[in-house]
Amino acid sequence: MRIKDMTRIALALACCVLAPLSSAPAWAQDQAQHLPTTTLGAGMYNIKAEVARSEQEHEIGLMFRTSMGNNEGMIFIFERAGQQCFWMKNTLIPLAVAFIADDGTVVNVDEMKAQTLDPHCSTKPVRFVLEMNTGWFTKHGVKAGSKLSGEPFGTPR
Template identity: 80%
Template sequence: MSRIVFQVAGIPALKAAFGAIGLCVAATCVSTGAWAQDRAQHLPTVQLGAGMHNIKAEVAQTPQEQEIGLMFRTSMGGNDGMIFIFDRPGKQCFWMKNTLIPLAVAFVADDGTVVNVDEMKPQTLDPHCSTKPVRFVLEMNTGWFTKRAIKEGFKLTGAPFGTPR
């Protein structure tokens, strides 16, 4: 066991120490956005359709890509998203750890039918799960599905679902 002892030579030294800490914190806050965006992954995309709406979705297919997902993004285009493709249907649950932007999530069956939709707040660990086993999960900006009246039973199109876009 080791112990670290801090000794302060006086109030001026204490003020200097807290000043230095304050500068470090301020620098970190200013650079967090750029740092976060640099850590975001950028994956190949696929075109999906939601009625008359086009979606450019990055494809997260490996466990490593799925684990990172949209973490560390500071923004996302209006019709951009990420589709998670799993090997087999299962109950899929998502959280928002290290995710800086609010998202909406659609859990999607093999044929492109939306099983359920949910809204997710940034930086939370609340689980958001499919109500049935699914292979596909599509994340978009918050409110995207609601604004377009996309809900349970709606059919998405595109290569992952075996339908043309």
């Protein structure tokens, strides 16, 4: 084989190896995402919640955040109700999580430690999951049976 042919083969092989890397999924990142927000209500408290709708947005969630405002969080919206389970991989701040039924009723609440792989799951099938700063739900009296309001639940805020 001539040098010219070997060079072409080497370039073709390099393209085959490197091409998949250039199209790595958006969720294969190491920085926080910032999504559009909606206002939710928990009694007299307003929550500014970023809205995660897509699978990629769900996978990144609140990863790589170093802080979050007092009444800020992220609501995860799923197409169908199911048992939703969350973990804290690459999540730098501890969070509280509420699993929420279609009508805005809280099914169950849990606390999650930063950077752990422990599963935190809904006790019933749900379409909505709300993550807030650790202790937020307890501090504001939100527990199983509490009702949240806002656009995702079809109720005005």
